[in-house]
Amino acid sequence: MKGTDRSCIARVTRIAECASFEELLDAEGPSHVNPEASSEEQLANIRRIYPRDKEGLGCPAIGIELVD
Template identity: 55%
Template sequence: MFDHEPVSSVDPTATREDQLRNIREIYPPDREALGVVAIGIEMMDASSSGD
Protein backbone atom coordinates (compact mmCIF):
# COMPACT_ATOMS: atom_id res chain seq x y z
CA MET A 1 0.00 0.00 0.00
CA PHE A 2 2.71 2.47 0.97
CA ASP A 3 4.43 1.90 -2.37
CA HIS A 4 1.44 3.63 -4.00
CA GLU A 5 -0.09 5.79 -1.26
CA PRO A 6 1.75 8.47 0.74
CA VAL A 7 2.19 7.38 4.36
CA SER A 8 0.88 10.76 5.52
CA SER A 9 -2.49 10.17 3.84
CA VAL A 10 -3.07 7.09 5.99
CA ASP A 11 -1.87 8.47 9.35
CA PRO A 12 0.02 11.77 9.28
CA THR A 13 1.18 11.35 12.89
CA ALA A 14 2.96 7.99 12.51
CA THR A 15 6.11 6.94 10.69
CA ARG A 16 6.02 4.36 7.90
CA GLU A 17 7.51 1.77 10.28
CA ASP A 18 4.92 2.51 12.98
CA GLN A 19 2.08 2.24 10.47
CA LEU A 20 3.38 -1.05 9.07
CA ARG A 21 3.65 -2.47 12.60
CA ASN A 22 0.08 -1.33 13.41
CA ILE A 23 -1.30 -2.77 10.18
CA ARG A 24 0.44 -6.10 10.78
CA GLU A 25 -1.25 -6.30 14.20
CA ILE A 26 -4.62 -6.15 12.40
CA TYR A 27 -3.61 -8.13 9.29
CA PRO A 28 -0.95 -10.71 10.12
CA PRO A 29 0.78 -12.51 7.20
CA ASP A 30 -1.81 -15.32 7.06
CA ARG A 31 -4.64 -12.81 6.57
CA GLU A 32 -2.56 -10.66 4.23
CA ALA A 33 -2.08 -13.71 2.00
CA LEU A 34 -5.84 -13.70 1.33
CA GLY A 35 -5.45 -10.52 -0.74
CA VAL A 36 -6.91 -7.04 -0.73
CA VAL A 37 -10.21 -5.52 -1.81
CA ALA A 38 -10.44 -1.81 -2.59
CA ILE A 39 -13.65 0.11 -3.15
CA GLY A 40 -13.87 3.52 -4.81
CA ILE A 41 -16.82 5.79 -4.16
CA GLU A 42 -17.70 8.78 -6.28
CA MET A 43 -20.33 11.38 -5.43
CA MET A 44 -22.78 12.09 -8.23
CA ASP A 45 -25.18 14.95 -8.74
CA ALA A 46 -28.75 13.63 -8.43
CA SER A 47 -29.70 15.54 -11.62
CA SER A 48 -27.24 13.41 -13.62
CA SER A 49 -28.72 10.06 -12.59
CA GLY A 50 -29.90 9.36 -16.16
CA ASP A 51 -33.60 8.99 -15.33
Protein backbone atom coordinates in the same frame (compact mmCIF):
# COMPACT_ATOMS: atom_id res chain seq x y z
CA MET B 1 -15.68 9.86 14.65
CA LYS B 2 -14.03 7.26 16.84
CA GLY B 3 -14.82 7.60 20.53
CA THR B 4 -17.68 10.06 19.99
CA ASP B 5 -21.26 10.04 18.82
CA ARG B 6 -20.31 12.28 15.87
CA SER B 7 -20.66 11.01 12.32
CA CYS B 8 -20.13 12.24 8.78
CA ILE B 9 -21.12 11.32 5.24
CA ALA B 10 -18.32 10.28 2.91
CA ARG B 11 -18.14 9.25 -0.73
CA VAL B 12 -15.88 6.43 -1.94
CA THR B 13 -13.75 7.89 -4.72
CA ARG B 14 -11.69 4.85 -5.64
CA ILE B 15 -10.71 1.36 -4.60
CA ALA B 16 -7.33 -0.21 -5.32
CA GLU B 17 -5.88 -3.51 -4.23
CA CYS B 18 -2.26 -4.11 -3.31
CA ALA B 19 -0.48 -7.42 -2.80
CA SER B 20 1.05 -6.40 0.56
CA PHE B 21 0.83 -3.70 3.19
CA GLU B 22 4.32 -2.49 2.21
CA GLU B 23 3.08 -2.07 -1.37
CA LEU B 24 0.00 -0.24 -0.13
CA LEU B 25 2.04 2.22 1.95
CA ASP B 26 4.50 2.75 -0.92
CA ALA B 27 1.72 3.31 -3.47
CA GLU B 28 -0.50 5.53 -1.31
CA GLY B 29 2.17 7.31 0.70
CA PRO B 30 2.22 6.86 4.47
CA SER B 31 1.00 10.41 5.08
CA HIS B 32 -2.20 9.63 3.16
CA VAL B 33 -2.86 6.59 5.34
CA ASN B 34 -1.97 8.11 8.72
CA PRO B 35 -0.19 11.48 8.74
CA GLU B 36 0.77 11.06 12.40
CA ALA B 37 2.84 7.87 12.04
CA SER B 38 5.87 6.80 10.04
CA SER B 39 5.63 4.05 7.46
CA GLU B 40 7.39 1.65 9.86
CA GLU B 41 4.98 2.49 12.70
CA GLN B 42 1.98 2.02 10.43
CA LEU B 43 3.23 -1.32 9.15
CA ALA B 44 3.80 -2.56 12.73
CA ASN B 45 0.30 -1.38 13.76
CA ILE B 46 -1.34 -3.03 10.74
CA ARG B 47 0.51 -6.29 11.36
CA ARG B 48 -0.73 -6.37 14.96
CA ILE B 49 -4.27 -6.42 13.56
CA TYR B 50 -3.79 -8.44 10.37
CA PRO B 51 -1.30 -11.33 10.46
CA ARG B 52 0.70 -12.20 7.32
CA ASP B 53 -1.67 -15.03 6.37
CA LYS B 54 -4.54 -12.52 6.17
CA GLU B 55 -2.33 -10.05 4.27
CA GLY B 56 -2.06 -12.70 1.55
CA LEU B 57 -5.78 -12.22 0.84
CA GLY B 58 -5.06 -8.72 -0.52
CA CYS B 59 -4.78 -5.23 0.89
CA PRO B 60 -7.43 -2.79 -0.29
CA ALA B 61 -6.83 0.95 -0.39
CA ILE B 62 -10.07 2.96 -0.30
CA GLY B 63 -10.11 6.63 -1.22
CA ILE B 64 -12.85 8.73 0.40
CA GLU B 65 -13.92 12.34 0.46
CA LEU B 66 -16.26 14.10 2.85
CA VAL B 67 -19.64 15.11 1.49
CA ASP B 68 -20.83 18.59 2.50
